[in-house]
Each structure stands twice: as C-alpha cells, then as structure tokens.
Amino acid sequence: MSENGIKRHTLIAWMEDKPGVLNRVAGLFGRRNFNIESLAVGHSETPGISRMTFVARGTDRDMRQVRTQLDKLINVTRIEDVTYNDPVMRELALIKVQATSEERAEVMQLVDIFRAQIVDVTLDSLIIQIVGKENQVNSLIELLGNFGIIEMVRTGRVAMVRGAASQTGVVDTAVPVNGHY
Template sequence: MALGNGTFQRTISALVQDKPGVLARISGLFRRRGFNIASLAVGRSERPGMSRMTFVVEGPDEVVRHVAAQLDRLIDVVEVHDITEQNIVWRELALIKVSAPAATRSEVLELANVYRSNVIDIGIESLTLEISGGRQKIDTLIELLKKFGLLEVIRTGRVATLRGTLIEGEDDGLFQADASAPTYILPVPTGETGSV
C-alpha cells in the first residue's frame, strides 16, 4: 500500500517457533536491514510451540518488499507470508482514557456509542473506552476525543488473517490491494524439507 512520499506499507504474517531469543533475532534483522516496524503483534498460535506475529512495515518499496524473504532466512521462522495484496481482515485495538466530568460525560458516551466502543472503566472524572477495528476508525475516534482531553492512549499492533471466503466483505479492516504496487512473489524453492 502506497503511503505517499515513496513510502510503502506492507503487512506480513509469520509463524515462528516459540524459542528463547526469537524476538531478538527478528528485531535484530529489522534493525540491521533498515526495516521500519510500524506495528508488531505477537501471541501464541493455534499450533503448540508456535507463535504468530503480524508485522506492519513501512519504507521504500524496494526495501519493504524484501522483508518476507529476509525473515524466511531465519531458522526459527517456520512460515512467512506477505499478505499485503491478499484478501485479509485485520484489527487493531486501543484503550483510550479520556477526561469526562459530568458536564461532558454524555457527549463522550454518545461518541463511544457511535463508534461501537465499550466503556470498560469509569472514574469520577474519566472514562476508559475500548475500541477495535481498522486504523482509520481508531484514529478518527481518538481525534474526536481530543477536545475532551486525552489522558492516556494505548494501542496494539495490527493482527491480520486471510479471509475464509473469496467474497470481499465491506469490513473497514479490509486491506485493498494497491494495483500500482508491484507484487512481490517469494520464489518458493523445491527440495528437501528441514526435517531429515
């Protein structure tokens, strides 16, 4: 996805072995190859002993298109997919603590409602909202809440998965393929597997 100024954004999903140092290997690779991580989400996967990571990387097209290939060189990385041009759903999550004294509380709640966010904590002078969705939706809510006084904003990285159907949904999290961006095809070598 082109962000302008020659900067491109790519979403990469990796299945990695749950071993000590695996995050250090990956973050070290990103640092020394000059890849800029816009977001990173890590958690246990459905497979025992494996974690799934979702990266959003930004940078010049020539550079970010190599992220998947470089990641695949790491021994602990089992699978890696550059899913930028794929039909994916993705979500981010944010917790927003906003100033909400009696005078403005109802207005804040109304906004929260419209954005389908949940109130997860209420204080005398503040509310904490939980919102999940696409980046734009979260960005917009945060922007709208600014005038009430943001006390704290905590955001997660993006998590993404391939859609289960081939029919494109209308979800705000859908990543539209950018037709102008060249498609990166990771050459898949044939030959023996790592298990011998």
C-alpha cells in the first residue's frame, strides 16, 4: 500500500466472446481515464466466455468505479477485484538475449537460478522463457540486461484464486456495492 491508498489491483473480468468486445473494454479504459498497467485475455473454461486479467492502479474507490463501469458493458458477464484474495499470479516472458559462446554458460546459470528455460539457441543469441511472478520476471530481465536484450515480450499478469471453488463467468453477479461505504 502506498500513498493515499493507491496501489496495484488485480481484476478478473469474464466476457462474452463476441466481435468487438475487447474494443468495448479497451475503449472504456481510455474514456474513463482508468490507469491500466497490463491486460491479458484468452479463453476461459466455458465455451463462449473469455477471461481477462488486468492490473490497474488506484484506490479501492477507483477500483469500484472500474468494476461498476465495466460491469455495465452488456457483454461483460462478471468482474472481480481479487487483490485481497491472495490469488496465484503469473506472467510469462520471452526474452531474446545477445550471448556469445563465452557468455552462454553465465546466462544458462541465471536461467537455472530463475527456473526459466532456454527455448531457442543460435551462435550469438538465446531466447529465454520465464514463467513466474512479476518481480521474478523483472529481476531476470534486469540481470539479462547486462548481456544485451535484443527483443522481449511479456504476457501481462494472469491470476486465479486458490481453492476448489471455481470462478466462472457464466452468471452476472452484479457488483455488490449496496450498503455502507
């Protein structure tokens, strides 16, 4: 938690897999001046429902705006702020690093320490794949910077709440904001 209660929140939104839905969501973020740091979207376990994880910066009240405004989109079936549910959060990154044959061993050592993988090798480059929490990914990227990063891609955070209870996006839960503020 930083100043004025502003912090990074992890939200999950479920939406109908229809043309233009991503456009609606992205358009809303821009138009409402929401501060979105990352966004990852793909299929969910339910056919026809996509699942989006996004990270937004703001206060709890800001997040209530994000949630309630997003929930108003007809195609968004459900949205939750899982920040306080201690969810499993992961990110995948592919990092192409410059590495001569002399440097390669050193890079491989780093890859081992971070439990990352080398997925492509050439004479003077490597592609490293890492799956982990963002700070792990950040640390590896920082260290690899010493060798020269040629190219990089990150998926953005994906998240899932622990435990057996499933979170599916089939039913509109309507954001529960009745009552005391």
